[in-house]
Amino acid sequence: MTIQQALISVSDKTGVVELAQGLAALGVKLLSTGGTARLLRDAGLGVTEIADYTGFPEMLDGRVKTLHPKVHGGLLARRDLPEHRAALAAHDIGTIDLLVVNLYPFEATVAKPGCTLEDAIENIDIGGPAMVRSAAKNWRDVAVLTDAGQYQSTLAELQAGGGKLADATRFALAVAAFNRIAQYDAAISDYLSAIDFAASANSKTPVKRLFPAQTNASFIKLQDLRYGENPHQEAAFYRDLHPAPGSLAVAEQLQGKELSYNNIADADAAWECVKQWRDAPACVIVKHANPCGVALGADAFEAYSKAFKTDPTSAFGGIIAFNVPVDGKAAAELSKQFIEVLMAPDFTPEALAVFKAKANVRILRIPLAEVAADGATPWQRGQNAMDVKRVSSGLLMQTSDHLDLDPSALKVVSQKQPTAAQMQDLRFAWKVAHYVKSNAIVFCGDGMTLGVGAGQMSRIDSARIASLKADNAGLSLKGSAVASDAFFPFRDGLDVVIDQGATSVIQPGGSMRDQEVIDAANERGVAMVFTGTRHFRH
Secondary structure, three states: OOOOEEEEEEOOOOOHHHHHHHHHHOOOEEEEOHHHHHHHHHOOOOOEEHHHHHOOOOEOOOOEOOOOHHHHHHHHOOOOOHHHHHHHHHOOOOOOOEEEEEOOOHHHHHOOOOOOHHHHHHOOOOHHHHHHHHHHHOOOOOEEEOOHHHHHHHHHHHHHOOOOOOHHHHHHHHHHHHHHHHHHHHHHHHHHHOEOOOOOOOOOOOOEOOOOOOOOOOEEEEEEOOOOOOOOOOOEEEEEOOOOOOOHHHOEEEEOOOOOHHHHHHHHHHHHHHOOOOOOOEEEEEEOOEEEEEEEOOOHHHHHHHHHHHOHHHHOOEEEEEOOOEOHHHHHHHOOOOEEEEEEOOEOHHHHHHHOOOOOOEEEEOOOOOOOOOOOOOOOOOOOOEEEEEEOOEEEEEEOOOOOOOHHHOEEOOOOOOOHHHHHHHHHHHHHHOOOOOOOEEEEEOOEEEEEEOOOOOHHHHHHHHHHHHHHOOOOOOOEEEEEOOOOOOHHHHHHHHHOOEEEEEEOOOOOOHHHHHHHHHHHOOEEEEOOOOOOOO
C-alpha cells in the first residue's frame, strides 16, 4: 500500500526535517503536533496541526492531544476489511499510513542529578506510546518509526518503491516499536519501584532504594552462539541497551571463528581481571573461568612470557587478555601456542599480520574506558554496577565486587613487617585472588603468579593445589607472597603455604581463630597483612 498520509510527533527532532522533506517530495500529506509542526512549517513544509485535523484542541498542558478516534482510528483500521473502511467513511476519518514518534525523554530526565518526582512524572509519555502501539499492531497497513536511525533507510526504500514499503520492513519496524515501548515502560517501572515514598516525604528529590520492588531487564541480542556450555545446549549473547565503554559487549572481532558461550564467559573473566592494572602492561590467561597465569611486564611480550610460565599446561587453549596494545614481537610469541581468544585495546598491523596464519584465533579489540580524573564509577571503567545470577524461578542481585584495595585499610598483624617489595607482591596477589573462584589461594612473586589454587571446597586443598601447580611448572615458591580470598579458618592452611616457601601473606581476617593464625605467622617468622574485606567469587 502506498503511503499517503503521515503523522509526525517527536520529542527528539534530529533528522525529522529531512525526513519530512523527503516524504513531502513523494506527495505524502503531513500531520503533526505542537513544536514539531512549528519546526516543519518553519522549514517551508505544508503541515496540518493535529488539533485542526481532529477538531479538538490540545489541552491539559499538552497531556491530551493525540488521544482521539481520528488518530487511532486512522492508525488501527484494517484496509482489507470493508466494515473498517465503512466505519472510517461514516466518521470522516482518514487513514494514517506512517507514524513517526519518539517518546518524551524519561530515561534522560531521571538520569539528571536533582531530578524531582514531578519532573519524572511529567516526562512519562502517554499519547506517544498509545499511537506507537496502534501503528505497530496494524503493521500490515501502517509503518512506524521510533528512532531517528531508521529515517534514512526507510525514506530510501520509499523513494525506490514509489512510496511503498515491503512487508518485511513494516514488520521489522513494528517489532522495533514494541521493543522501544517495552524498554520505555521498563525504565518507568524500575524508577518508580525504587522510590522509598515515606523517606522521600521531606526530600526535594526522591530517595531511591538500591534494589527496586520490581526489576525489568532489557537486553539486545548481539549474536547466536554455536552452542552453550555443552554442544546439546543452545545459546545467544545479549548486551545492555546502553553498553559501557570498555566492556566485552562493545568488542570488535577482527578475525577468527564464531565465539562460543564458554569463550565469552572466560573472555569476560580475563578482561575484567586485566583491567585492574593501569600503571603497567599486564597479561591475564584464563582457563575455565579462572586465571591460570597473570603477570606484569615492561611490555606485552614480557607480561605474556611471565604469565605463561605460571601454568603452561593450563594455558593451552586459553583465553588471553592484555591491557596494552599487542605488537609484532608479542604476537610472534603468542602464535607459538594454541589460543582460543585474544583480547587487547588494540593490535599493531604487524601483530595482525602474524595472526593471519592462524585464522581460527578469535581476536577482539576492546578500547579501554577512560578513568575520570575525579574518580571513575564502575560504569566508566566498563564494569557492571550489578551482578545478576539466575536461580530456580528467581534472581539473585548484588552490587558488583569492584572494591579497590585501600592501602590505608591494610593492617599488619604480625610481628614481622613486610618489606616494600613484599607489600607490592601482596597487593598484586590480592588483585589476582579477586578473580579466582573460591576458595582461592594465589602465590605470587616479582609481579607474576607462581601458583593458583581455585574452586576447592577447603582452603587447605586450594593451598596444596597452588603449590603443586608451581612445582609442575618448575617455579620456586621461596620468598613468595600469598593471597587468600577469605580468612584462614585454622593455621593448617597457613602452615602449608609457609612450608612451600611463602614469607608474606595477605588475607581478610575476621575468623574467630584469627589469633591462632597470627600466632602461627609469628612462630614461623612471616609477615601477615589483613585487608578487612573478603572477595568470594562463586
